[in-house]
Amino acid sequence: QVQLVESGGGLVQAGGSLRLSCAASGRTFSSYHMGWFRQVPGKEREFVARILRTGGNTYYADSVKGRFTISRDNAKNTVYLQMNSLKPEDTAIYYCAAQAVLRREYDYWGQGTQVTVSS
DSSP states (O other), X not given: OOEEEEEOOEEEETTOOEEEEEEEESSOGGGEEEEEEEEOTTSOOEEEEEEOTTSOOEEEOTTTTTTXXXXXXXXXXXXXXXXXXXXXXXXXXXXXXXXXXXXXXXXXXXXXXXXXXXX
């Protein structure tokens, strides 16, 4: 099994920045694609960003493209989400997730970290 622990969330003013980290353990980190998702109570979980196992390919939701950057350091078993130009609508619980390379769904999820953007 893979265990994921997010950190770096907090309260920030609109226009500010945060960097989220997700530390993985339990399996070979480089064997997994990694993603970031977010969820607000009463709403569907939303895809935010994805990075393939080698780190060479990234994908973003339209709502965050140009503002957020996903990256990974396989030597440190960590994936990051750099969030710039934050907006109040970015407020959510952010989760990282791991996807086995041969599977469509993400198999492992972290506990989440709260991001709150004030106006």
